[in-house]
Amino acid sequence: MEVSVIGSSSQAKICKTELAYRDLRFCFGKNNDKSKILSRKPNSVCFESQTARFRKARLRFTLEAVHSEAVLESKSSTGSNSLDKVRLFVGLPLDTVSDCNTVNHARAIAAGLKALKLLGVEGVELPVWWGVVENEAMGKYDWSGYLAVAEMVQKADLKLHVSLCFHASRQPKIPLPKWVMQIGESQSSIFFRDRSGQHYRESLSLAVDDLAVLNGKSPIQVYHDFCASFKSAFSPFIGSTIMGISMGLGPDGELRYPSHHKPAKSDKITGIGEFQCYDLNMLNLLKQHAEANGNPLWGLGGPHDAPTYHQSPNSNNFFRDHGGSWESPYGDFFLSWYSNELISHGNRLLSLASSIFGDTAVNVYGKVPLMYSWYKTRAHPCELTAGFYNTASRDGYEAVAQMFARNSCKIILPGMDLSDAHQPHESLSSPELLLAQIRTACGKHKIQVSGQNLASGAPGSFQQIRKNMLGENVLDLFTYQRMGAHFFSPEHFPSFTEFVRSLSQPELHSDDLLAEEEEATESVHTSSDANIQMQAA
């Protein structure tokens, strides 16, 4: 018995890496097991069988060893690693720059940047708030805080992805600029309004995009000036440190209506949200549109039979799976208009951004939300209220992708960490299916997709991200959200480190072996590091 063990070990070509470790453990086990086995089951039969099992285990290890050595030899010359393919970014804290334009916890961020650099992360994402930079008065920009951060990032030899945020943040509290809020006091119609008359004060209504509601300027003009000012203030960084800019497109920077004014409580299933077409300007647009369509009565308001925010789809008639009004001619009329308004709004902002940044080396991005709740119903109510006319019978993302393609912008998709397995069954949601649908639409229009996560450190999220990053459709980049106390906490950071390191692994098996010859054409491996070596003759 033992002879065969030895034989197998000497016959195999021996691996230098893993096997040594396993063998050691094997032997420890054996050593300890002597007393353990004997004391537990003091009969020799048992001992024999244990040994036999070990022998099997050994043989298997040996096979692995041979395999991995083969990998080792063929791998030796290639230096690429997959992080170069999928670029990994980490979001900086939302309140990186305080409202008085100083850098918050600068020392922590400096340490964090260094740690990320060491880890091999490519860059960081920095949210730049309208409410911080242009807070005091229209056209009065203070970039000092953000410039300081850009400098820190540059010094850390990291890349920077800037997110221009034309919305407000609830937590931490970063409102819209003071002067905008003042205008809003007297003129609440610049905000979205829901059926019950509640205003959403965290971004401007898309219906005022081209109306001169801000001290004689339209929001689009104000956004334009903001972007232009950004461009000139950051010109030393643009194209070298700053490689990407995301244009804020609405609530939370995403292209959508604020169909959920307040985030759902974590223990509850996300409701379907509400249509946000009740501010004066939206109603005007709807009215004009209805009259133009010859159905003036359809232009008086949104659907009367839509449920409220946290209700389920079936609690009223509009979103019912069968016979819901969403499938009626009226439903189609309303939903087409509602979603087209959103797409036109996106188009306005993205064409603005690409006209400003088009002559630089940076890429322009826009973020599309992942309204995955209730995706498995026929009506997809969550997507409808958010402004995506995507149902069981209609692909609503085609038009969105087309709009992005027209402006040669890249799409950011959040929720790459979510897996269906972790969704409550009764929510009928499917982040994975929705993600796949949007990515298909993007693929069709050759739009590059970059990813983000929604939660942080949820069970299985890293595996899911990895799956999304390294799947067939490779992501342009992935931005992990977000640096802060939790990010560096002992519960989270080790798993993040593990995740980053795991990204370079799959290469060992597939890509590298194939890439070998390819690579030879451009850079060929020297044998200099092989050194002096003896080999089997």
Next chain:
Amino acid sequence: MTTVAIDSLLPKPGLSFRPKANVLLKPSRSLNCYRNPKLLFSRGACSCSFKPGRRIHVVEASSTDAAVIDTFEAFSSDDVLYKETFPVKRIEKVEGKIYIRLDQSEDQKNWQLAVGCSLPGKWILHWGVSYVGDSGSEWDQPPKDMRPPGSIPIKDYAIETPLKKLSKGDMFHEVKIELNPSSAIAAIHFVLKDEETGAWYQHRGRDFKVPLVDYLEDDGNMVGAKRGFGIWPGALGQFSNMLLKSETSQANAQSSSKESKDSKKENRQLEGFYEEQSIVKKVPMGNFVSVAVRKCSETSKNILYLETDIPGDVLVHWGVCRDDVQTWEIPAAPYPPETTVFKNKALRTQLQPKGTGNGSRASFTLDEDLVGFLFVLKLEDNTWSKFKGNDFFIPLSGATSVVGQLAQSDSVSEEISSKAYTDGIITGIRNLVSGLNSKKSQKTKTKEAQESILQEIEKLAAEAYSIFRSSITTFSEEAVLEIEAPKPAVKISSGTGTGFEILCQGFNWESHKSGRWYMELKEKASEISSLGFTVIWLPPPTESVSPEGYMPKDLYNLNSRYGTIDELKELIKSLHEVGLKVLGDVVLNHRCAHYQNQNGVWNIFGGRLDWDDRAVVGDDPHFQGRGNKSSGDNFHAAPNIDHSQEFVRKDLKEWLCWLREEIGYDGWRLDFVRGFWGGYVKDYLDASEPYFVVGEYWDSLNYTYSEMDHDQDAHRQRIVDWINATNGAGGAFDVTTKGILHSALGKCEYWRLSDQKGKPPGVVGWWPSRAVTFIENHDTGSTQGHWRFPGGKEMQGYAYILTHPGTPAVFYDHVFSHYRSEIAALISLRNRNKIHCRSTVKIVKAERDVYAAIIDDKLAMKIGPGSYEPPSGSQRWSSALEGNGYKVWELS
């Protein structure tokens, strides 16, 4: 001839462990174990001393022979645009053999081991011995009389002896070692080293090992592993076993091993043997490639001539470029003969042998509008030759000067170095870290380097973490202090005492029964102090609905079942007199009401703090409070106090200050702190400025199917989070450590006592200065026994906590039991060696049946039935204490 693979000791990951178990099944173990991690470094250093085998002769352009136009020498005329000779390094294999011979010397008494090598080189035998009865596979120095002349001792475990030529003109280098078979030497181990190249030659990744006695004697447990030893014909013993299946020509060995299975173990007679193995040494060779470009006057094309002295078939893998970024492209035909297109990206041309028969050459005709000619060489053995790691680049346009082009590769490296960022560590690390698993980095970097980078990352992350969470939003960075750093400006006691505190819980669950506990304890004051304790924790002093005191009613009424307020003051006075600090057990989470509200619910308080139902949390339906939601868990037996109310906090602060000043308490033991936010605790501690504080944050450990998880990080994190919420103003009971000790000691799972980072797995491993370690208290043990420490293992538990960092707490029942003298001895050992709450622990063993650690390099301890002895190095450890399942040593 037997052939064998000999791997040189290339640094590879996972190699640098030192096997501890002495297992006979050697071939299956430690395939690449280094006895000395230092070897890794010396190897690394050697790999740099990479010298070309011979000088490169740059051919001077002095030929006058114009007849052969297409030679390098011919390119001397004025029309030469470019001319350069590049050195090319490559590896050539040289075959040779090693032999190992064991035979008797002439006088028939001694034996002689001879090791020889036929290859040229400066060979060194790096060797040591192991003795009969050695455990582990460490080498030892051989006795002096065994060492051949010229030997140099390496540290205390090896000898280096050079191999010498037997005679002038002899091919072989050899070394001979005399052996005395009656000595206790069990085996000779060696590896061969070539000083010239720095290469190490091992036997299949391990030491060569020549056994001199049968191993079965000391390792009889290993079944049959070496049965065949005794009758092995000309055996190298274990060593031959390994050769067996490789390209061995000893076919009979197979059958003999089969026979050997049946043979009984016998006292082995040392037998002579002779083994030869062929080896291949890779020798670096220096060659050259010369390139010249000249303009062809007729066609106005460029003619590039390339030649090399590399023997054998050489393939030029080439392309051209039209810009400075050197993008490869395929030029238009014509191509030289024997050219193929490779994957549409490059051309491959076989060089033609030169007329002289030495080396090969080719010439290329290239359009004049091309900027450069790019190539690499593919050699016969499928290796590639490049120029300083890059493609060779030959400029074709006459405008650029030769020198400018040569600077090409240098400028690249300059660029890299200027980009390289700060602090010494970041440079080039990206590959290293992100490619931790990539074999490439494993080849070039040692595991140690990777480890240190990971540690650096961890350190940075920890720094970032501490700042992020201690500052909600800070505008002045100076305000952020290190958690551990003392706060000089603010005069607040740290709440953690001197760091040398040892705590005694001065009561149990029955202490209230006599009605005069204070008086009883007073009599024991000097005794407790003399045992070495510095702090004593007294029972809750307030009027209480339950006799034990944990259901307080009127906080200012300190007449309890333990005694009167005056007796308490008296007790504290006498405790102070013997040098003990006194902790009051304060219950802040809940308070029993005096009166019912209109619904008959008991939620109106009386006494000096006559709060109404606003002081009661609003989310416990039992008590119908009108306060805010509780900031923690609810304790359901009494109204939970709403600490978010200003008036409640103010009253509690006053009360604590009163206890400090009027009664004389020095600090607090805080009951059920899970029930409210740690931030309020901070508030109370800031106000009452205690000398020492410990909070009871007790929740369940993490279990998976009734088996305790190894990783209790989440559990200790919750405790650490609470301490953090108090701003580190006090400590907390290390419930995690107690829980892990339960499993480790109770189920003989001592491996649990080391976490994944080799640190103690409890709070004490993360934040030792705030961990109050204990094994039992009035709830877990005593007459309640909610979570009793494994019976009979108490002393092991104390041996652990009283030798480790953290502030240990000893339960009253144990102090006054038959354990007393052992506990006292441990305490005095702790005090004598000045072990404190921040002492460092080095865990040296955490195995199934034994845990051993060295604390502050002053104490060594082990618990568990397994064996451990502190290292017998320069430090001299002497046994200090020994008890049932534990042993402690101190430096003598």
